Amino acid sequence: METNILIINGSLRGAAGNSGAVAMKAAHMLGSEFKLPATLLTLTGTLPSIREVYDLVSNSDAFLVITGVYWNNWSSPLQRFVEVMTAFENTPAFFGKPVACAVTMDSVGGIEVAARLQAVFGGLGCWSPPCSTVVLSRTAHEAMAASAGAAFDPNEDVWRLDDLHIVLQNLVTAAAMPRNNWVAWPHTELIIPDGPWPSSGPLDMGTPKFLP
Numbered sequence: 646m647e648t649n650i651l652i653i654n655g656s657l658r659g660a661a662g663n664s665g666a667v668a669m670k671a672a673h674m675l676g677s678e679f680k681l682p683a684t685l686l687t688l689t690g691t692l693p694s695i696r697e698v699y700d701l702v703s704n705s706d707a708f709l710v711i712t713g714v715y716w717n718n719w720s721s722p723l724q725r726f727v728e729v730m731t732a733f734e735n736t737p738a739f740f741g742k743p744v745a746c747a748v749t750m751d752s753v754g755g756i757e758v759a760a761r762l763q764a765v766f767g768g769l770g771c772w773s774p775p776c777s778t779v780v781l782s783r784t785a786h787e788a789m790a791a792s793a794g795a796a797f798d799p800n801e802d803v804w805r806l807d808d809l810h811i812v813l814q815n816l817v818t819a820a821a822m823p824r825n826n827w828v829a830w831p832h833t834e835l836i837i838p839d840g841p842w843p844s845s846g847p848l849d850m851g852t853p854k855f856l857p
Contacts, residue, residue, distance in 0.1 A: 648820045650675055650683045650813075651705035655712035655723030656749075659689035663749035664711045667781065671709055671747070671809055678810065679817050688722035692842035695729065702730070702738040707745070707820035709813070710766065714750035714758050725844065727765055732837040732850050740770035741824030745777035745816040747809060755780035770829065774819035779808050 652671050656664030668685055675683040684705065692698060702708075712719040733739065744766040748755040759778045767773065781804060789800045835850045 648681050648706045648817060649704065650681060650816065650820065651702065651708050652683055652685045653708060653710045653723070653726070654685065654687045654689075655710065655720045655726065656687075657689065657713065657715065657720045657722065659687050662713060663781070664713050664747075667711050667747045667749060667806070667809065670806060671711075671813060674810060674813055675817075679813065681817065688720075688726050692844070694839060694841055695837060695843075696839045698729075698842060699733055699738055702733070703736075705742070707743045707816050708766065708771065709816060710744060710746045710762060712746075712748055712758065712762070714748060714754040717754045717757065719748075719758055719762060722844075725848075727769075728848055729837065729843060730769065732835040734768065734835070735770040735829040735832055738770075739766070740829060741827040742771050743774050743777070743816055743819035743822075744771040745774065745812045746779075747812065748778070748780045750780065750782045752782055752784040755782060772819075774815040776811055776815050777819075779804050779812050781806060 652668050654660070654664055654668040656662040659665060660668070665687070668687070672683045672685055675681045684701065686701065710723070712723050730738070744763065746759050746762050748759045759780055763773045763778065785800070785803045786805070789803055789805065792798050792800045835852065837850050
């Protein structure tokens with residue numbers, strides 16, 4: 646059975662931004678280098694129903710989550726995705742599946758966003774393989790361009806788009822590992838009704854209200 650990777654593009658600019666370029670590069674790498682299918686979910690687009698998104702996530706074996714950095718956080722579409730998907734914490738949608746992330750930024754905040762993102766998806770039931778994060782910045786690209794060709798390039802080990810290959814190699818390796826030995830801790834199951842994707846407005850998933 647083929648491994649299917651779900652690429653989640655959480656950029657505010659959708660396919661047009663830096664994260665969109667990373668998403669397209671990842672999809673091309675998975676197809677050309679790893680000979681694996683990849684599904685691209687762009688969160689700024691028109692999403693199908695909640696049930697259809699759940700089915701899409703459930704039918705995926707691993708996730709590559711991509712976002713820009715916005716005031717030391719990920720994007721609002723990605724935050725909404727996490728909020729809605731919270732109802733499916735530790736369900737077959739996420740449980741035991743590996744996650745990797747790629748973060749684009751101007752100059753600061755990317756590694757902190759990536760670390761928190763890995764922790765959030767860990768809470769949903771995922772796990773992080775080794776070397777499963779890459780952070781790409783404008784300032785790093787300018788530094789690499791300035792030192793290119795130097796005898797002793799101080800920026801040789803700075804993250805660059807080609808390093809996405811390593812992230813995907815580890816993600817694909819992890820996706821092939823068995824998932825039936827993981828054990829989930831007890832948790833309260835949330836219920837969210839079927840219906841259109843709630844891209845805006847109030848979101849009530851039945852969590853307890855304890856303040857008057």
